[in-house]
Amino acid sequence: MSHNNQRREMIDGAAAIARGALDAGCNFYAGYPITPASEILTHMLRELPKVGGIGLQGEDEISSLGHCIGAATAGATVFTATSGPGLSLYSENIGLAIMMEVPLVIAISQRLGPSTGAATASAQGDIQFMRWCTSGGYPVIVLSPTNIPESYHLTNRAFKLAKRFRSPVFIATDKETVMTTESVAESEMLNAPNWPAILDEPVDKPLDPYQKNGTIHHYTGSSHTEEGHITKDPEIIAEFNERLKNKIGDQVDEIALVKTDLQEGADTLIISYGVSARSMETAVNQLRDQGEKVSALTVYSLWPVPEMKILGCLKGIKRVIIPEMNHGQYRHEIERLANENVDLIGVNRVDTFLITPEEIIEAYYG
């Protein structure tokens, strides 16, 4: 395989995510500095005024997300980024965004916790936190790129999903991807992967943004009628809450995005996501070079869990290896899908280092 004679871009994940957002039409960003997400903030605050957009640093994460939600109700295409400690402070406003059904894209550049943790080492410890970060347990969408071109294209896709589902959409990335400069093929940045399209029209009926001479709107974080009026009617509340759950829950197949690399006759499947999927790919290449039969699944859409896709890959599989930089957060999701006879093996690291391909190979030979 020769990659020579191609133009290469030297770029890090922060720039790729910022460009992905700008190219998706983002015109409002508010955020608060935190390593390893600060570079996204600085890119957005520098770039947005150039194109007539607004970028500002809030006094904290709470106000930053508050500004974003307010701007979204006035018609802005909004974006913000933080890391785990900032996500803690975003929590209540994420609930508000779910309740008000405003499109909202949030990049989470994960670092090793808990709390301030090992500032600043890479991690994937917020995978369950993103899903369950706010009261009520309503679904959100989480996409996880494994490299820089995917960071660009998945950010772009996140905006389409946010608009269609009128919901918070997370980009689950990490310090390694955001802050490492890599050479990537220019063509991979320019040409979107062959992913299924996201439909343009919003699911259900969205509220229009506030507008002079427009229809009068009430946006509220309280249970409300379709028109945005607060209600205490149990039937309307139940119907509304069911709809919030189902608008994402019923569309898993449309949201589902994975990369499968299945090998005929393999009885071991390796499942990974984000930066750990890169070590998986190296391990799979090496194992196959050694004559082993092994399949691999990269999950891009972590939430809602692409269950049908995962179940499809589990056919005939006796053993699943799941490398992730936490104590086994996504393994829980695989566990509930896999047949009880399937052996589940986690490859986990929380010591500031990336998972190495060798560790995955070791787990394979067990």
Add this chain to the structure above:
Amino acid sequence: MVEPILDTYIAEENLPYEFCPGCSHGKVLGALSNSLKQQGLDPSEVVIVTDIGCVGLSDKYFVTHAFHGLHGRAITYASGIKMQNPELTVIVLIGDGGCGIGGYHLLNAARLNTDITVLVFNNFNFGMTGGQHSVTTPLDSITATTTLGSTDAPMDIAGTAKVNGGGFVARATAFDKDLPDMITKAMHHDGFALIDIWELCTAYYVVRNDFGRKEMMGYMDSMNMESGILQETERPSFQTSYKGIQEQASKQKPMSGLVLDTNFSSDIEKPVRIVLAGAAGQKVVSAGNLLASAATLSGLWTSRRADFPITIQTGFSVAEIVISPEPVLYSGIIKPDVAALIAPEGKAKIARLTKTMEESDTIYFADGLGDVDSPANQLPLEFPESAKKEVHKNISALTAGYLTKQLNLFPFEALQEAVRQIQKPKIAEINLGILAHFE
């Protein structure tokens, strides 16, 4: 006088108010409606943003747009709405409770100076949750949570807005006849405006503390918190200032990537993992970029990580570069193939890594940094004699040149081309001079 377009902005079908008998909230809502009438505003150009608490019940009583969000955060939503659509008139209705939990938003909104008007419904305690103490509860007051008297100094909401840059700040009471005019003045102010409106909570505070209208006015006097306009100063609102920023920024080029043509070639067959370990100020990361860019120019694939303390110009500086004939997947370095030690700080920082190196790996070290606890082959960085005087100028660039010559991963010309393409002309000139010693 503007021609009124509506008699009232109250959604009369939702009346009567569900506030407790004697509560002042209805009076303030009426005053706001009268102010909107005075201004002849179209209901569709007004957004009323309500906080949580009894005041949060207010949005349904208006025929305008409304936003009902989370406790203490109303001001942040209002700023967002106004920033995105300056055509809208944005008013925040918030209680003393909201000014407590959202105090930091309050003072920062005054600093930010978005053109919003904040009406504080200040009734000295939490009404909705049963009369607990708030940030404005007067000293010694009895509340559900200060049954033996409050011991906290009360917060001066108007004063807080005033000292933090609030352009229009006033204190008033719900009983003021001129409250609609005061609200109109606040709304006409181009920038952040706040009226701290004192009220009676008849359900809790009034009955527990024998605090009627007379006592409230007496308290106002005793605290030297006079009513009326406390501050009225002009400074450009956020919208005006930011428009200036947008105008300046629009002349700048949008961000673009560093794109390199792969004009050189290399015949390496497997990845090489290199660590440059030095000290802050030695331009270590910059040298790492040069090596990565030179490799990229030679058709190779690279990743470059940088590690340094959060403080600058002090401590270690480390660059980790992976150079590979295939795209780099795993970008970590557990065991370098090559390490270059150019400062004691860097040597100490990567001691763990150098220890893992094997006999087939190489450690290059600057003067005095040899004798590494590692089985790796250890060689001094032997710069050309003529270059020795340049060591203090840029030891990292010299090291990049030296490694390029020693390792033979890509042509030396690629390194020189990298200097030309990625560095600023003045710095490139210096570094090309340094690299010339290797020719």
